[in-house]
Amino acid sequence: xxxxxxxxxxxxxxxxxxxxxxxxxxxxxxxxxxxxxxxxxxxxxxxxxxxxxxxxxxxxxxxxxxxxxxxxxxxxxxxxxxxxxxxxxxxxxxxxxxxxxxxxxxxxxxxxxxxxxxxxxxxxxxxxxxxxxxxxxxxxxxxxxxxxxxxxxxxxxxxxxxxxxxxxxxxxxxxxxxxxxxxxxxxxxxxxxxxxxxxxxxxxxxxxxxxxxxxxxxxxxxxxxxxxxxxxxxxxxxxxxxxxxxxxxxxxxxx
Numbered sequence: 001x002x003x004x005x006x007x008x009x010x011x012x013x014x015x016x017x018x019x020x021x022x023x024x025x026x027x028x029x030x031x032x033x034x035x036x037x038x039x040x041x042x043x044x045x046x047x048x049x050x051x052x053x054x055x056x057x058x059x060x061x062x063x064x065x066x067x068x069x070x071x072x073x074x075x076x077x078x079x080x081x082x083x084x085x086x087x088x089x090x091x092x093x094x095x096x097x098x099x100x101x102x103x104x105x106x107x108x109x110x111x112x113x114x115x116x117x118x119x120x121x122x123x124x125x126x127x128x129x130x131x132x133x134x135x136x137x138x139x140x141x142x143x144x145x146x147x148x149x150x151x152x153x154x155x156x157x158x159x160x161x162x163x164x165x166x167x168x169x170x171x172x173x174x175x176x177x178x179x180x181x182x183x184x185x186x187x188x189x190x191x192x193x194x195x196x197x198x199x200x201x202x203x204x205x206x207x208x209x210x211x212x213x214x215x216x217x218x219x220x221x222x223x224x225x226x227x228x229x230x231x232x233x234x235x236x237x238x239x240x241x242x243x244x245x246x247x248x249x250x251x252x253x254x255x
Contacts, residue, residue: 010227011174013039014066015049018059018087019077019155022051030157031076038164043173044072054078059090067094067150072171074164077155079144081121088145091152092129102128105143112141136166146170175227180236184243184250187211187218194242195222202235204228 015035021027029051036046047070052058059078067073078087092099105126109118125142128134135144135151137159144153144163153163184191188209199207205226212219222239226232236252243250 013072014070016075017051063094097129179225188220
């Protein structure tokens with residue numbers, strides 16, 4: 001029996017950004033980039049992200065779709081005290097579970113607010129699906145929760161980050177995705193055919209082409225991503241050599 005890291009499976013995740021304020025442009029999402037980076041560090045590959053509105057039917061259907069498709073699902077937003085914060089009840093509905101007032105969440109809120117400060121609206125933040133495991137919130141106390149493979153996090157970036165730090169130990173990750181970058185002074189159209197040929201030879205490596213302009217001159221950054229460092233190095237070397245053959249002087253660096 002071998003426990004080689006090369007045999008570890010790819011562990012996948014999806015992020016659901018929930019909130020009309022994101023879709024309207026009133027609020028700019030700051031959570032997706034953080035989750036993508038830190039999930040990768042935990043060996044979990046973010047495969048998909050969606051921004052969806054505060055509509056119960058949409059949230060329920062989307063949660064059920066992605067929790068069956070990916071190893072982990074992370075939601076952000078919609079667990080505050082106001083009427084449009086409906087994520088908790090929607091996740092409960094997706095699992096076919098009753099929404100209950102979690103006694104431990106109530107206890108935490110009671111300790112946090114002064115006498116008379118814990119009104120009914122704030123108590124809504126103690127509602128979770130029956131059987132959910134709480135996610136600590138060291139900043140503003142009101143917890144998130146985990147049910148099955150779904151982690152329900154706050155939308156406020158600082159709180160979301162603190163919640164994630166508290167649950168990342170629960171994740172069973174696979175191989176982290178490594179990346180390397182080769183920067184060229186060539187326009188991407190000048191090497192499209194050759195780059196496509198490299199991609200054909202390295203189907204296990206994701207190769208992305210990102211054009212840019214610097215000092216009025218075009219250039220292209222080629223980003224290569226994969227879980228096997230040897231294959232990644234070989235693909236990077238081929239990209240580098242391809243650019244040299246086209247008359248360029250590329251710069252290669254790990255990224």
